Amino acid sequence: MFNDIGPLELVTLIVLAVLVFGPDKLPKVIQDVTRTIRKIREFSESAKNDIREELGPEFKDFEFEDLNPKTFIRKQLDNEDLGLKEIRNGFDLKKEMAEVTDAVHSRESDASSSSSGSSGGRIDMTKKPETPGRDDRPPFDADAT
16 A cells, blocks of 8 residues: 655654644554555455455455456456466567568569569558549549538
């Protein structure tokens, strides 16, 4: 709960508590706070046990931490039954990218050797508008009407 509090912040909280409650009342306040935290923990544990009893024996290994979406997804991805580790290990991104690069470079060299050379070995990737013929109608656009 307080894992991200540094030493300077802790000292600041202690000084602030002494100033607010005074040195005489501070031990009683600390006892009251710890008693309240203990009661809240006991209440939550009893509620968890009641829920586990109501769910039945098929949910005896049920953990409430699994209801956190991040924990649930992490647990499911680490599950060996799905075979995701084999898929992850079988996928080699560097190999796939090398194959794609080789395919693009070989296709580019084939196109430049077969073309007339007017484009300087470059492939024109720009989309050129098609001019409709005299008998061709423009496409129907339902949103325009």
